[in-house]
Amino acid sequence: MTRFNNFQSFEQYLSSLGQFRMDLGLDRMKNAIMSSMGFTRRPPIIQIVGTNGKGSTACFLEALIRHHGLKTGLYTSPHLISMKERIRINYSTLSDNSWLESANDLFAICHENRLTYFEVLTLMAVHIFEKNSVDVIILEAGLGGRYDATTAFSTAFNVFTPLGLDHTGILGSSIEEIARDKSMAMKGSPAVVSKQDKKVMEILKGRARDVKSDIYLIDDYFYFADDCFKFKSNYDLELDQSDLGIKGFYQMENAATDLTDKNP
Secondary structure, three states, rough: OOOOHHHHHHHHHHHHOOOOOOOOHHHHHHHHHHHOOOOOOOOOOOEEEOOOOOHHHHHHHHHHHHHOOOEEEEEOOOOOOOHHHEEEOOOOEOHHHHHHHHHHHHHHHHHHOOHHHHHHHHHHHHHHHHHHOEEEEEEEOOOOOOOHHHHOOOEEEEEEOOOOOOOHHHOOOHHHHHHHHHHOOOOOOEEEEOOHHHHHHHHHHHHHHHOOOOEHHHHHHHEOOOEEEOOEEEEEEEEEHHHHHHHHHHHHHHHHHHHHHHHH
């Protein structure tokens, strides 16, 4: 059985797995979830899938939920400097001891599952969030939707940021193939969908019909101008880039997607 004596030994082990090594499939994740890992009182999970704007959308949503007095668990990828950036509670990173305890809890149960780098961190994130009694969990998908480790968990709802061509060697060479893969993250829970290519939108709507997911489109709720966006239900209420604290027209779309999360 693998046991780590300090955070550095766990970090070295994780690096040895290969940060970008993939082994597509959800069996290992499902086996770990069904084991005695301790996933008992799971808070609502929001999964964010897409190509562009996943990280910004996740952070906007976390801030919005936290502002309403709820305790948040945020899981994003990749990291910039330290892998500890990936798992946050109320947007704060965790201590070495918190990481170490969770890693040893995980490998005491799942030492024979041959988990990948991303699977280890995904399981640890949800375990840490449950252990710390967060109110809402936000999981940013890593790659695709069909076999992404975050898809192994049941969700309260899904968020789809703009889809484009990415990981074409794995997900498919066309936007339609990629959209079909990512649409598989929908499993019956409501879905909030940002602005999409027409073909992508058709695929997402088709998947929603197949699994009976209610779907909410940001264009049904917001009007977008050059420098701001307004609520269709109240044109006097508008937000611009200065309100968001981050530049880029696309960031207004990301923020509007999160506000659509709240409107249903």
